[in-house]
Amino acid sequence: MELKIINEQGHAASNLEVSDTFFGREFNEPLVHQVVTSFMANARSGNRQQKDRRTVRHSTKKPWRQKGTGRARSGMTSSPIWRGGGRAFPNGPDENFTQKVNRKMYRAGMASIFSKLVSENLLSVIDTFVLDIPKTKMLVEKLKGMGIVNRVMIITDNLDDNLWMASRNLPNVLIVEPRHVDPVNLVRFDQVLMTSAAVKMVEEMFL
Numbered sequence: 001m002e003l004k005i006i007n008e009q010g011h012a013a014s015n016l017e018v019s020d021t022f023f024g025r026e027f028n029e030p031l032v033h034q035v036v037t038s039f040m041a042n043a044r045s046g047n048r049q050q051k052d053r054r055t056v057r058h059s060t061k062k063p064w065r066q067k068g069t070g071r072a073r074s075g076m077t078s079s080p081i082w083r084g085g086g087r088a089f090p091n092g093p094d095e096n097f098t099q100k101v102n103r104k105m106y107r108a109g110m111a112s113i114f115s116k117l118v119s120e121n122l123l124s125v126i127d128t129f130v131l132d133i134p135k136t137k138m139l140v141e142k143l144k145g146m147g148i149v150n151r152v153m154i155i156t157d158n159l160d161d162n163l164w165m166a167s168r169n170l171p172n173v174l175i176v177e178p179r180h181v182d183p184v185n186l187v188r189f190d191q192v193l194m195t196s197a198a199v200k201m202v203e204e205m206f207l
Contacts, residue, residue, distance in 0.1 A: 035109030053086030134165035157197035
């Protein structure tokens with residue numbers, strides 16, 4: 001299959017021959033969901049910790065006497081049923097959130113995401129994407145000239161200092177190299193812009 005290469009004015013300039021098995025496969029929603037959730041789970045640090053009734057800071061004084069008050073018996077304010085008490089089953093800092101996804105499944109999931117972007121015309125290809133000077137205003141005008149006004153993920157084969165510095169203050173623009181492409185950002189951004197060299201690099205990575 002072929003992908004259209006646009007120019008800086010957003011018009012089709014030429015075509016790029018790509019693999020049908022990567023950019024033209026059927027969308028597999030359960031697989032994409034598994035790949036995205038596993039990627040997010042593996043990114044968790046797992047360092048949260050809650051206190052049980054032994055470690056919570058409290059007084060050991062009995063709140064009231066055992067009998068005669070008409071209330072239920074109570075020994076310490078660290079009880080889990082008390083406000084400010086310890087947790088009955090606290091989360092420990094050594095909790096493991098990792099989810100294993102086979103390499104073949106991960107590559108198929110990435111191919112399914114890219115195929116969905118192509119089928120919905122959310123993936124644009126350009127020959128080169130460079131800036132002469134690191135100016136955020138120039139980057140915004142460059143994207144508007146190509147008709148890109150939504151949240152965009154730019155995948156370039158050469159991330160130079162000008163592009164990096166110009167995109168730092170734009171919360172809706174993410175510029176990465178092909179080796180840093182992940183499924184979470186691919187589904188999070190509204191549009192994806194790739195250079196023609198980055199397209200070939202992504203194909204070699206996931207085929």
